[in-house]
Amino acid sequence: MSSIQLRQGAPGAQVLGIGGxxxxxxxxxxxxxxxxxxxxxxxxxxxGIAERRWASEDETLVEMAVAAGGxxxxxxxxxxxxxxxxxxxxxxxxxxxxxxxxxxxxxxxxPRPGAxxxxxGCAGFCYALGVANDAIRTGxxxxxxxxxxxxxxxxxxxTDRSTAVIFADGAGAVVVGASDEPGxxxxxxxxxxxxxxxxxxxxxxxxxxxxxxxxxxxxTTRLTETLLAAMERAGVGPEDIDVFAPxxxxxxxxxxxxxxxxxxxxVVVARDIVQAGNTSAASIPLALTALxxxxxxxxxxxxxxxxxxxxxxFAGQVLRLP
Numbered sequence: 001m002s003s004i005q006l007r008q009g010a011p012g013a014q015v016l017g018i019g020g021x022x023x024x025x026x027x028x029x030x031x032x033x034x035x036x037x038x039x040x041x042x043x044x045x046x047x048g049i050a051e052r053r054w055a056s057e058d059e060t061l062v063e064m065a066v067a068a069g070g071x072x073x074x075x076x077x078x079x080x081x082x083x084x085x086x087x088x089x090x091x092x093x094x095x096x097x098x099x100x101x102x103x104x105x106x107x108x109x110x111p112r113p114g115a116x117x118x119x120x121g122c123a124g125f126c127y128a129l130g131v132a133n134d135a136i137r138t139g140x141x142x143x144x145x146x147x148x149x150x151x152x153x154x155x156x157x158x159t160d161r162s163t164a165v166i167f168a169d170g171a172g173a174v175v176v177g178a179s180d181e182p183g184x185x186x187x188x189x190x191x192x193x194x195x196x197x198x199x200x201x202x203x204x205x206x207x208x209x210x211x212x213x214x215x216x217x218x219x220t221t222r223l224t225e226t227l228l229a230a231m232e233r234a235g236v237g238p239e240d241i242d243v244f245a246p247x248x249x250x251x252x253x254x255x256x257x258x259x260x261x262x263x264x265x266x267v268v269v270a271r272d273i274v275q276a277g278n279t280s281a282a283s284i285p286l287a288l289t290a291l292x293x294x295x296x297x298x299x300x301x302x303x304x305x306x307x308x309x310x311x312x313x314f315a316g317q318v319l320r321l322p
Contacts, residue, residue, distance in 0.1 A: 126305060155206065163210055167279075172279075188316045282286060
C-alpha cells in the first residue's frame with residue numbers, strides 16, 4: 001500500500017492586504033438613551049463604547065463581506081483568479097444553508113475557490129486565519145481571502161440594554177499568501193466548553209443572551225496565557241510586539257489584558273470598540289485597518305491578536321502587518 005507523500009519545502013504565509021467596511025449609520029449613546037433605559041455614563045463606564053455602527057437593510061452580510069474583501073484584494077495586488085480559498089467567519093448567519101462564502105467569492109469574481117463559512121463566535125477571524133495559514137503552508141492553497149463579517153443587530157434584543165449597547169455590525173478582511181519568510185505565527189487556540197452557553201442563541205429564540213460578568217471574568221483571568229503561548233509559538237516576546245489588537249469586546253477587558261502582558265510602553269493598543277462597538281468576528285481586522293489608516297500602525301509592524309467569544313472559544317496569533 002502506498003503511503004501519503006507530504007509536500008516538501010512548503011512555504012510560509014503572510015498577510016498581503018487588509019480592508020474593512022463600516023455601515024453608514026452611526027448610533028451614539030445619546031440615541032440609545034431615547035430607545036432604552038440607559039445613559040452615556042453607564043455605557044462608557046461598563047464597556048467603554050461611545051458609538052457603534054448599525055447596518056441598514058441593504059447592508060447585508062454578503063454586501064459588507066464583498067466590500068471588505070474587495071478592499072483587501074485591491075490592497076494585496078492580486079487578481080481574482082490568483083485566490084483559490086475563501087473563508088467566511090461569522091456568528092450571525094440567519095440561514096444555515098447555503099453558506100455565504102461561495103456567494104462572496106462569486107461576487108468578487110474568484111473562480112471556483114474552496115469556499116466555506118466558519119463559526120467560532122468572536123474568535124472566528126483568528127480561527128479562519130489559522131486555517132488559511134496552514135492551508136497555504138501545506139500547499140493546499142496559493143492565496144486565501146479571510147473575511148470576518150457580522151450583522152449582530154439581527155440577533156440582538158434591543159430591549160436588553162446589557163447587550164443592545166454593545167453589539168454592532170461590520171466586516172473586515174485579509175488576503176493571505178505564500179512567502180519565503182513566515183509572516184503569521186502558529187495559532188494558539190482552544191475552548192472552555194464548560195461555559196458553552198455563556199453566550200448563546202437558545203433553541204427557539206431569535207436573539208442572543210450573554211452572561212456578561214461570567215464572560216468578563218473568564219476573559220480577564222484565563223486568556224493571558226493564550227497570548228503568551230501565541231508569542232512563544234511565534235518565537236517572539238512581549239518586547240518584540242508593536243501592536244496589540246485583541247477582539248474588541250469591552251474596553252475594560254482590553255485594558256486589563258494590556259496591563260498583564262508587560263508590553264513596551266510605546267506599543268499601539270487597538271481601542272476601536274470606542275467608535276465601532278463589538279463586531280465579533282469582524283472586530284480584529286476592522287481594528288487593524290483603522291490603525292493602519294490613521295498611521296498609528298505601519299506596514300511591517302508585529303501585531304499580537306486575540307479572538308475570544310461564544311463557545312467559549314479563543315485563538316491568538318502573531319502576525320506582521322501588510
